[in-house]
Amino acid sequence: MNSESYAYIGRKQPQIDGLAKATGEAKFTTDLVLPRMLIGKLLGSPYPHARVRNVDASRALALKGVKAVVTGKDVPGKKYGVFVSRMDETGLTVKARFVGDPVAAVAAVDEETAMEALGLISVDYEILPAVFDPEEAMKEGAPVIHDEYERNIVADTHYDFGDVEAGFRECDHIREDNFFSQTVSHATLEPRGVLADCDVAGKLTLWTSTQAPFQVRRDIIRALDIPASKLRVIKAHVGGGFGGKADTYPMQVAATLLAMKTGRPLKIIATREEEINVRRRAPMSIFTKTGVKKDGAIMAQYLKILADSGAYSSTSILMMYNSGLTCMIPYRIPNFKYDGYQIYTNKMVTGAMRGHGANQPRFAVESQLDMIAEDIGMDPADLRLRNASQKGDTTVSGLHFVSCELSRSIEESTRNVGWKEKRRQKGTNRGIGIACGGFVCGARISGHTASGTNIHVHEDGGVTVITGSADIGQGSNSVMAQFVAEELGIPLSDISVIAADTETTPIDNGTFSSRVTFYGGNATLLAAREVKQMMAGIAATLLKSNAEDIVFRDKLVFVRDDPSRSIPFGKLAKATEGMGHGRLIIGQGQWAPTNTQFPDKKTKWGNVSGSYSFATQIAEVEVDTETGQVKVISITIGDDCGQVINPLSVQGQADGSVAMGIGHALLEQLLFGSNGQLMNPSLLDFKIPTAMECPPTTLLEVGTPDPIGPYGAKEIGEGLLITTVPAICNAIYNAVGVRITELPITPEKILKALDEKKRREKP
Amino acid sequence: MKRRLELTVNDECLDVEIEPHRTLLEVLREELGFTGAKEGCGLGACGACTVLVDGAPVLSCLTLALEVQGKTVTTVEGLVKNGQPDPVQKAFVDHGAIQCGFCTPGSVMSAKALLEKNSNPSGQEIREALAGNLCRCTGYQKIIEAVGSLAKPR
Numbered sequence: 001m002n003s004e005s006y007a008y009i010g011r012k013q014p015q016i017d018g019l020a021k022a023t024g025e026a027k028f029t030t031d032l033v034l035p036r037m038l039i040g041k042l043l044g045s046p047y048p049h050a051r052v053r054n055v056d057a058s059r060a061l062a063l064k065g066v067k068a069v070v071t072g073k074d075v076p077g078k079k080y081g082v083f084v085s086r087m088d089e090t091g092l093t094v095k096a097r098f099v100g101d102p103v104a105a106v107a108a109v110d111e112e113t114a115m116e117a118l119g120l121i122s123v124d125y126e127i128l129p130a131v132f133d134p135e136e137a138m139k140e141g142a143p144v145i146h147d148e149y150e151r152n153i154v155a156d157t158h159y160d161f162g163d164v165e166a167g168f169r170e171c172d173h174i175r176e177d178n179f180f181s182q183t184v185s186h187a188t189l190e191p192r193g194v195l196a197d198c199d200v201a202g203k204l205t206l207w208t209s210t211q212a213p214f215q216v217r218r219d220i221i222r223a224l225d226i227p228a229s230k231l232r233v234i235k236a237h238v239g240g241g242f243g244g245k246a247d248t249y250p251m252q253v254a255a256t257l258l259a260m261k262t263g264r265p266l267k268i269i270a271t272r273e274e275e276i277n278v279r280r281r282a283p284m285s286i287f288t289k290t291g292v293k294k295d296g297a298i299m300a301q302y303l304k305i306l307a308d309s310g311a312y313s314s315t316s317i318l319m320m321y322n323s324g325l326t327c328m329i330p331y332r333i334p335n336f337k338y339d340g341y342q343i344y345t346n347k348m349v350t351g352a353m354r355g356h357g358a359n360q361p362r363f364a365v366e367s368q369l370d371m372i373a374e375d376i377g378m379d380p381a382d383l384r385l386r387n388a389s390q391k392g393d394t395t396v397s398g399l400h401f402v403s404c405e406l407s408r409s410i411e412e413s414t415r416n417v418g419w420k421e422k423r424r425q426k427g428t429n430r431g432i433g434i435a436c437g438g439f440v441c442g443a444r445i446s447g448h449t450a451s452g453t454n455i456h457v458h459e460d461g462g463v464t465v466i467t468g469s470a471d472i473g474q475g476s477n478s479v480m481a482q483f484v485a486e487e488l489g490i491p492l493s494d495i496s497v498i499a500a501d502t503e504t505t506p507i508d509n510g511t512f513s514s515r516v517t518f519y520g521g522n523a524t525l526l527a528a529r530e531v532k533q534m535m536a537g538i539a540a541t542l543l544k545s546n547a548e549d550i551v552f553r554d555k556l557v558f559v560r561d562d563p564s565r566s567i568p569f570g571k572l573a574k575a576t577e578g579m580g581h582g583r584l585i586i587g588q589g590q591w592a593p594t595n596t597q598f599p600d601k602k603t604k605w606g607n608v609s610g611s612y613s614f615a616t617q618i619a620e621v622e623v624d625t626e627t628g629q630v631k632v633i634s635i636t637i638g639d640d641c642g643q644v645i646n647p648l649s650v651q652g653q654a655d656g657s658v659a660m661g662i663g664h665a666l667l668e669q670l671l672f673g674s675n676g677q678l679m680n681p682s683l684l685d686f687k688i689p690t691a692m693e694c695p696p697t698t699l700l701e702v703g704t705p706d707p708i709g710p711y712g713a714k715e716i717g718e719g720l721l722i723t724t725v726p727a728i729c730n731a732i733y734n735a736v737g738v739r740i741t742e743l744p745i746t747p748e749k750i751l752k753a754l755d756e757k758k759r760r761e762k763p
Numbered sequence: 764m765k766r767r768l769e770l771t772v773n774d775e776c777l778d779v780e781i782e783p784h785r786t787l788l789e790v791l792r793e794e795l796g797f798t799g800a801k802e803g804c805g806l807g808a809c810g811a812c813t814v815l816v817d818g819a820p821v822l823s824c825l826t827l828a829l830e831v832q833g834k835t836v837t838t839v840e841g842l843v844k845n846g847q848p849d850p851v852q853k854a855f856v857d858h859g860a861i862q863c864g865f866c867t868p869g870s871v872m873s874a875k876a877l878l879e880k881n882s883n884p885s886g887q888e889i890r891e892a893l894a895g896n897l898c899r900c901t902g903y904q905k906i907i908e909a910v911g912s913l914a915k916p917r
């Protein structure tokens with residue numbers, strides 16, 4: 001069946017909860033209120049590294065309206081974290097490892113009282129030497145941030161595929177360059193929060209802003225040593241995540257503890273300052289060495305990356321794995337070596353952020369490819385075309401591409417923008433640049449990552465979809481509904497979705513690694529097909545036909561060759577329930593790809609994702625050589641995300657990625673003071689792009705249906721962002737001939753580079 | 764000491780006793796139950812708290828509640844008339860201008876204020892009117908399209 005014949009797949013669908021969001025009806029965690037609800041606040045350490053000797057909360061507890069104070073001593077101290085091998089958080093700590101690390105929490109009748117109480121808690125700290133720079137932190141003798149990690153190395157990941165030295169020997173040209181990608185904030189518009197409730201039987205319920213309620217449950221039951229059956233975690237409406245809400249945060253642990261202690265509901269909502277201080281993108285120093293033949297064929301590549309972990313591990317090992325892995329996706333690289341290190345420092349924590357570990361090396365490699373293209377006198381688009389991965393390829397690291405339209409994406413995007421002509425334009429300050437990339441559809445490097453969906457058909461033909469997949473704003477509830485609508489031939493308005501509740505929905509790892517449409521979508525399809533099969537059997541009996549000849553479309557169920565023999569979907573639902581001894585129309589689906597392996601423990605060889613997305617991005621910029629300002633004029637994307645399920649949300653992901661990429665390339669940077677404290681934790685000082693800076697994006701869909709993705713769909717949520725930054729960098733070079741290797745590209749850096757260039761040119 | 768505040772919110776005359784330092788955003792959300800307006804920053808940087816006061820957009824996180832004594836406040840909830848969403852709300856939904864929706868109440872109110880003042884705004888005017896409403900999800904394109912779809916050529 002091609003997409004023309006679909007009723008819902010590939011068609012623009014507004015989000016099913018769009019109106020609730022547009023009218024203010026959608027309830028985010030901050031909007032939730034329970035009777036007798038208390039307000040909680042966290043007390044963060046003023047020191048970057050300090051042992052808590054003692055906490056005296058007597059004055060706080062004496063304040064009218066204060067109901068409880070808890071400290072690091074009140075948590076059992078069982079560590080939790082994203083990876084079993086890297087569990088290092090306790091929620092509230094007895095040893096502060098960054099400025100703001102929560103050491104105590106208070107419950108009070110209102111926010112003002114809670115704030116006042118914080119000021120009355122006196123903490124006796126033993127100040128420890130601190131270290132802020134990853135390079136310093138990995139030296140012998142540097143302060144140890146977590147006892148178990150020598151030289152503060154939390155992740156070191158190494159690949160060595162093919163024979164890199166031999167590969168370099170075959171090259172006609174080799175470049176070695178250094179790059180630095182800065183640290184930025186997720187800056188979700190919604191600051192994170194949690195509402196915890198404890199009933200008389202001791203059962204706890206959490207409503208929270210999270211991408212992964214099942215992970216939150218897993219971590220909190222560990223941290224507080226309570227049985228899994230005693231904790232229910234429900235995802236409220238989430239105001240954006242981008243990776244920042246993928247792991248459990250201290251506030252969630254503290255709120256649970258305070259609710260247990262007070263026996264009252266308790267809510268904690270982060271201020272923007274607190275929000276920014278929870279997670280950020282890891283800054284990385286990247287050394288890249290790439291060698292090519294005269295014709296541009298890449299023969300060997302080596303990357304060495306040093307990433308700052310901040311005070312805790314978060315996703316460290318996956319991030320460092322990704323940084324290497326994603327270098328293998330867009331191009332055929334016969335010999336590849338990678339050394340990735342992530343280092344603890346006494347600064348706030350870095351973690352997953354859209355593109356997770358791929359963005360930083362992509363920026364480096366794509367910048368360097370343009371430098372190589374210039375060195376060998378080749379068009380940068382041709383260089384990429386020369387090396388582009390192809391369908392059916394297995395990389396030296398074991399990744400296998402069951403679908404891949406990267407070449408087509410390069411050809412179509414360059415054609416669309418008039419690449420050859422524009423590259424040739426001289427004497428203007430306009431330029432055009434290209435970058436390619438690819439991403440996983442859910443990388444699995446350990447543990448279980450299956451997704452599940454249950455479907456109930458009601459007697460009037462209404463359908464409830466119950467899925468573990470967490471909609472954090474990207475619209476996955478709507479996509480799941482679309483799959484069901486297509487299978488059962490009913491409109492989205494007849495479908496409601498219940499999602500991401502540890503008690504009522506199937507288990508799901510969460511929304512990250514661009515896995516939701518791929519995994520959750522396939523699970524939903526299986527559930528829908530089970531329902532369909534049951535109903536088709538009944539329809540065949542009623543319509544005197546065969547189940548294989550029954551079609552579901554436009555709320556009707558009919559015989560393919562004789563549509564006049566039909567029954568309305570609602571009637572069929574009723575009939576199905578009433579047949580024989582009566583039955584329930586329930587479908588169940590669970591799914592994980594079967595063509596993947598865990599990466600080999602030693603070599604890291606293995607296909608970690610069922611499929612991979614591919615994209616080319618072309619940026620056109622204008623540089624003001626007087627002020628150093630860069631204006632992004634347009635972004636054109638050739639994208640292979642397989643079959644597009646919802647063009648509205650696919651375009652939305654593209655637009656949003658581009659905006660975030662512009663921020664990363666040109667505007668954003670978190671700054672730290674001499675104590676490792678965050679210097680710009682506000683949206684006034686940490687500027688993200690506004691409606692004034694974001695150009696229109698042209699999205700060219702070049703993909704073909706993927707054999708594994710649901711209806712042929714692949715990811716689009718993360719893979720696009722990783723190419724925006726280098727495309728802009730390359731466009732700037734094309735415009736004014738300066739190459740900025742340290743992000744963000746501020747006007748000062750442009751002016752300085754222009755100045756140096758001028759001096760170089762006329763000595 | 765609590766003070767009495769009388770105001771009209773979404774066509775309803777209300778009065779409340781409030782501490783004088785309470786912001787309009789706090790009073791709307793916590794005292795009156797209008798949780799549509801959101802706090803994204805509390806410092807006037809994000810626009811998520813935008814409501815209309817006598818038809819003009821204001822940042823309710825920076826407005827003391829007592830400043831709107833006797834005035835008319837419209838929140839995103841108040842745009843729904845007889846169960847029907849406002850054309851601006853509908854356009855946001857239909858054009859895909861909403862992803863997570865946290866910025867939406869603020870952006871919708873800024874868009875509403877713009878269209879009341881200028882029924883045929885240009886793309887540039889729309890961008891300018893929405894420049895104070897940060898959105899981290901949509902890249903603004905679909906918001907601009909949604910508002911543009913309501914522009915009525917004179």
Ligand code: FES
Nearest residue numbers: 805807809810824
């Ligand atoms: S909350 Fe008012 S501007 Fe951000």
Ligand code: FES
Nearest residue numbers: 863866898899900
């Ligand atoms: S839709 Fe999420 S911030 Fe705008």
